[in-house]
Amino acid sequence: MLALLVAQNIAFYIIAALMVVGALRVVTCKNLMHAALWLVLVLAGAAAQYILLASEFVAITQVLVYLGAIIVLFLFGIMLTRAKTGTDDDLDNKKSAKFIGGGIAVLLLGLMGYSLIDGFKDTEFGNLMVQRTSQVSDSIFSTYLLPFEVLSILLLAALIGAIVLARRD
Amino acid sequence: MFLNQFLLLAAILFCIGVYGVLARKNGVLVLMSIELILNAVNINLVAFGAYWNATDNTNVSGQVFALFVIAVAAAEVGVGLALVLLIYRNRQSIDIDDVDMLKG
Numbered sequence: 003m004l005a006l007l008v009a010q011n012i013a014f015y016i017i018a019a020l021m022v023v024g025a026l027r028v029v030t031c032k033n034l035m036h037a038a039l040w041l042v043l044v045l046a047g048a049a050a051q052y053i054l055l056a057s058e059f060v061a062i063t064q065v066l067v068y069l070g071a072i073i074v075l076f077l078f079g080i081m082l083t084r085a086k087t088g089t090d091d092d093l094d095n096k097k098s099a100k101f102i103g104g105g106i107a108v109l110l111l112g113l114m115g116y117s118l119i120d121g122f123k124d125t126e127f128g129n130l131m132v133q134r135t136s137q138v139s140d141s142i143f144s145t146y147l148l149p150f151e152v153l154s155i156l157l158l159a160a161l162i163g164a165i166v167l168a169r170r171d
Numbered sequence: 172m173f174l175n176q177f178l179l180l181a182a183i184l185f186c187i188g189v190y191g192v193l194a195r196k197n198g199v200l201v202l203m204s205i206e207l208i209l210n211a212v213n214i215n216l217v218a219f220g221a222y223w224n225a226t227d228n229t230n231v232s233g234q235v236f237a238l239f240v241i242a243v244a245a246a247e248v249g250v251g252l253a254l255v256l257l258i259y260r261n262r263q264s265i266d267i268d269d270v271d272m273l274k275g
């Protein structure tokens with residue numbers, strides 16, 4: 003049991019480091035296409051973390067929806083707005099805005115980090131069990147049936163709205 | 172594993188996303204930063220879901236909410252990119268700074 007936990011921890015830290023590096027590259031790199039590809043790394047890392055948390059269905063959905071659909075949407079968006087291929091120096095705000103943004107982000111991180119470390123100290127997960135897909139579906143179609151239906155209406159509305167907005171006429 | 176590992180990772184990703192929203196000018200990149208933020212929230216939801224699931228085996232609310240967030244994020248990106256496309260078509264640029272018609 004302990005050996006498994008050590009392996010889990012090592013996997014967590016490797017994937018977490020990759021995710022943080024990828025996220026930093028998404029917000030700093032000068033090439034739109036590369037930013038989208040670094041985003042793939044972050045999203046795949048999140049899927050791997052879900053597997054570490056024994057939440058298999060969310061991990062699969064993450065791969066299908068984010069890596070499969072949303073990244074393709076982003077690539078289409080980049081191509082349809084005829085972004086420069088190669089590096090583009092005109093992607094960021096001016097220096098002062100960047101400094102203010104960085105300051106806000108660091109401040110937020112300090113605040114959240116302090117409250118998380120203070121609040122949860124060394125709470126452990128206990129005995130992580132595989133959360134089965136059948137349980138998830140039972141929960142969606144009983145307890146959360148109404149939010150699920152509202153969500154499907156929202157998706158339909160977003161679909162129609164996107165078509166109306168992007169249509170050429 | 173500690174619960175805090177996942178929560179701190181999510182906090183770091185969230186802050187990087189906030190920095191991206193504030194520092195980037197390109198519309199598509201701002202949307203990508205919003206994706207980072209939503210993903211950080213999802214990691215939190217799944218981590219707390221797994222934490223509660225370890226004590227009560229029938230409770231999978233964390234996963235259900237993470238799925239809802241994924242669906243809403245998909246809707247958000249669809250509409251957001253349609254808006255960016257429309258801005259590009261009207262002004263031949265997707266710099267958020269250029270969209271300042273409401274300024275007096």
